[in-house]
Amino acid sequence: MPENIRSHKDLRVYQEALDAAMEVFELTKSFPKQEQYSLTDQIRRSSRSVCANIGEAWRRRRYPAHFVSKLNDSEGEAAETLVHIEISLRCQYITREQSASLEDRYDKVLGQLVKMSAHPEQWTIR
Numbered sequence: 001m002p003e004n005i006r007s008h009k010d011l012r013v014y015q016e017a018l019d020a021a022m023e024v025f026e027l028t029k030s031f032p033k034q035e036q037y038s039l040t041d042q043i044r045r046s047s048r049s050v051c052a053n054i055g056e057a058w059r060r061r062r063y064p065a066h067f068v069s070k071l072n073d074s075e076g077e078a079a080e081t082l083v084h085i086e087i088s089l090r091c092q093y094i095t096r097e098q099s100a101s102l103e104d105r106y107d108k109v110l111g112q113l114v115k116m117s118a119h120p121e122q123w124t125i126r
Helices: 012-028 039-059 064-090 096-118
Strands: none
Touching: 012 039, 012 064, 012 096, 039 064, 064 096
C-alpha cells in the first residue's frame, strides 16, 4: 500500500469517483421534472454508491475477501451509472460530449477498481 494513503479520501479512485458523482449531480439538475423520482434519483444514487463502497472497502481491508467484495460492489454501481448515462444521452438530457466525458471518467474508475481487486495484498492490512 502506498505510504501516503491514510484514508479512502486519499485514494485516486475515490477522488475520481467523487468528482464524477458531482458532475452527475450538476448535470441532473437540468433533467425534466418528470424524471425526478426515476432516472435522476437512480443515476445520483448509483454514482454516489461508487464512492460509498470504496470508503467501505477501505475500512474492511483487514479482511481481503470483504475488501474485494466491496470493490466489486463499487464496480457494479459504476456499471449501473454507465447505463443511466447512456439512457440520459438517448433521452437527450445530456450531450454527446457530456456523455463521453462521464464514460471516460467511469472507465478510469472501473480500471482502477479492477486493479485493486486483482491485487488486494497491496492494499489490505497484514
